[in-house]
Amino acid sequence: MSRVRRDGRLVSDWQPSALQQERLAYRRRRTVRSGVIAGVSTLVLVALLVVGIGSTPGWPRVRETFFNVDRGWEALPVVAQGLWLNIRVMLVCAVLIVVLGLTLAILRTLRGPIFFPLRIFAAAYTDVFRGLPLLLVIFLLGFGVPALQLRGLPNQAVIWGGVALVLTYSSYVAEVFRAGIESIHPSQRAAARSLGLSHRQTLRFVVLPQAVRRVLPPLLNDFVSLQKDSGLIAVLGVIDAIRAAQLETAEDFNFTPYVVAGMLFVALTIPLTRLTDWVARRQGWYGGGGGPV
Incomplete structure (x- = not known):
């Protein structure tokens, strides 16, 4: 009552x-x-692991070499400064990857024979850069393009490392977007066109909002991987977190700075991972049997 x-x-x-x-x-x-x-x-499990690992003969040497607390605190400011470069590279590359990946996905879903060259270009792009190892692309662009000494092109290694990340990851993101676009039922397009919307308006106001919402979990997973792979630009000599840890290690051959860099990357990745899980649950990707309908 x-x-x-x-x-x-x-x-x-x-x-x-x-x-x-x-x-x-x-x-x-x-x-x-x-x-x-x-x-x-x-x-109980943690205690068993601690006792089991701590009782091994080589643990004191490993603890001193990889888990030296004093050495870790000493290297933390330098490694954190390098991590800030990784964060900036990741943020800039993420925006460019979304723009380029979405453009490629739209090109691959264009209808009509007149768009055949664009579809072929987008398909070839995704096939090539998904087939090439990221590290190889970084080497080719980071060392090859500056060696050409072309006027008007930058020679900074961090720029070409970022370009390699954008080119490689945009091919994966394009396929994620394309899967989302093609998952929209054709009746949605037909209904939009019957209401007088053009093809561009249908794509913008009807198809893409639904497609992006459906592919958010795998898209966020790609950006989790991008956070980690941003450390690969260290092979070009860029002073990021990995390179800073390498320089710190070279002073006394203590590998604790590498552990510090790894912990910082994990601390950077976990929030986005939890956000991905939360979005996936809201979309119905986890539990309840299957994805969105």
């Missing part, structure tokens, strides 16, 4: 039944029990 108070608010007199209260209490007990079991099992 519900009644209206003098101030106009609706107040409900409903109370859960005894059976419902018993069910809620049982669920709370099960939740607490599951949490306790999970915590205890995790602690």
